[in-house]
Amino acid sequence: MPIRVDLLALEPNVPGRACLTVKKWQGAEEQLEFSIQRNQDSFYLQEGQVWSNNPFWFQVSRFDVAASGEALEAQVGPEVVDPLLEGGASSQFRIELREQGPGQSDVGVVRPGVGLLPSTAGGETRSTYGAAQLTAPSAPEPEIPELPELVLPEIEAPVEPEPITPEPVYTPPPAPVKKSNKGLIGLLIVVLLLIAAAVVFWLMKRAPEPAAPAVAATAPASADACTLESMNSLPELTFVQTCIKAAPDSAKLLEIINEAKAGKHCGIAQRLYANRAQAGDALIANAYAHEYDPKYLKASDCFPAADNATAAYWYETILTQDPNNAEAKQRFEELQK
The missing domain is CATH 1.25.40 (Serine Threonine Protein Phosphatase 5, Tetratricopeptide repeat)
Incomplete structure (x- = not known):
């Protein structure tokens, strides 16, 4: 009876590594070896992730018994995982498992399981066959534009009045000096208001567009x-x-x-x-x-x-x-x- 062989993702998933699970094997658990042949050209997988017309045997010193007791398990690396994932969805792979030297031998079909990742996947957590969702990267903090340097117009200091010769009756400072101070303060207020309005207008012009259109575009x-x-x-x-x-x-x-x-x-x-x-x-x-x-x-x-x-x-x-x-x-x- 043919063996059933599955190439399953590890828990946690590791790119380029998988668990080779074999069911219905009637032979020993130690000193085994296997070969993999693809259907397109009947070539065999070789060491170094290349294919050739000569069988190549990957040796496994020992398979472990699965927790269920119904299968044997062994970890395999990129030398097996990557070529099978690169084979394309139409590829079929025949696997032969045998004892090293004369002994039990049997064949079956092996396919990459759900969630397997090639070694080149790096930190990816999702593959062609579906998986956990990526955590969306946090949005970058908005860049605060550098405001133009505020330069106020130079203001001439008020001219000190010449000393007044004291008179028998004290006379207060002339009224025109107070009017001049009020006019200067009003000018400063107007200048500051104009600068503030220009800054607000500039910030509003630079503000990013609302996020709503992007959501509508992706929906x-x-x-x-x-x-x-x-x-x-x-x-x-x-x-x-x-x-x-x-x-x-x-x-x-x-x-x-x-x-x-x-x-x-x-x-x-x-x-x-x-x-x-x-x-x-x-x-x-x-x-x-x-x-x-x-x-x-x-x-x-x-x-x-x-x-x-x-x-x-x-x-x-x-x-x-x-x-x-x-x-x-x-x-x-x-x-x-």
């Missing part, structure tokens, strides 16, 4: 995330990420996938299928299995030929969520023969 993006127009205009990876974030229901997602197939956007169809099927959507997983099942296959540009191992993989995925699914159980058993 349609989520509503149009999964349309045919977006599919034709956006890069494949960007479209898949935004469409997954919009979270259409299963029926709507099948319509989008059919549009992608009709438009020969095969990578988009494959990625949408795989993401939702691995997340536990039985309807999508069943439709994906039918794309490879010889009983249901309708050959197309995106799915030209049957693949029993891949169909069995997705039927088994359904059974892990719903063990009583009669159709998935029947087709899985028949494809194993």
Whole structure:
């Protein structure tokens, strides 16, 4: 019976690293090795993240038993994770696990799981297959413009009156001096008011536009995330990420996938299928299995030929969520023969 192999993200997720999980293995847990072969050209993954027509064996000194007791686990690094993620959504990978030297050997299909990140992702926390939301960076503090230097007009000091010869009766200072002081104070007030008005006008002119238009501009993006127009205009990876974030229901997602197939956007169809099927959507997983099942296959540009191992993989995925699914159980058993 073929083994079931999954390449799953670690907890917490680490770019370029993953957990290789093997189920239904009947051999030993120590001194094992595996090879990975891709379907496009039947080349084998080599050391150094290159592909060649000669098998290469990655050696694992020991697999650990999973907490459930039903699988074996071993961590793998960028030498395995990066080439599988770079292979594209249409790529299929065959894995053979064997004991070093003569002994047990078995084969299966392996695919990158939900949330896996390449080693080049750095600090990213979200990938093609969906993940935690980035914390939006805090808005920069507004720049306070440097105000022009305030230069007041030079004011001549009042001329001291010449001393007055005392008279028998004291006479107060002449009234014209007081009128001159009031006029000077009024002039200062007018100058200050004009400068203040100029500063306020300048600040209002430099103030940023209200944020509301930006929100309105981005709002349609989520509503149009999964349309045919977006599919034709956006890069494949960007479209898949935004469409997954919009979270259409299963029926709507099948319509989008059919549009992608009709438009020969095969990578988009494959990625949408795989993401939702691995997340536990039985309807999508069943439709994906039918794309490879010889009983249901309708050959197309995106799915030209049957693949029993891949169909069995997705039927088994359904059974892990719903063990009583009669159709998935029947087709899985028949494809194993």
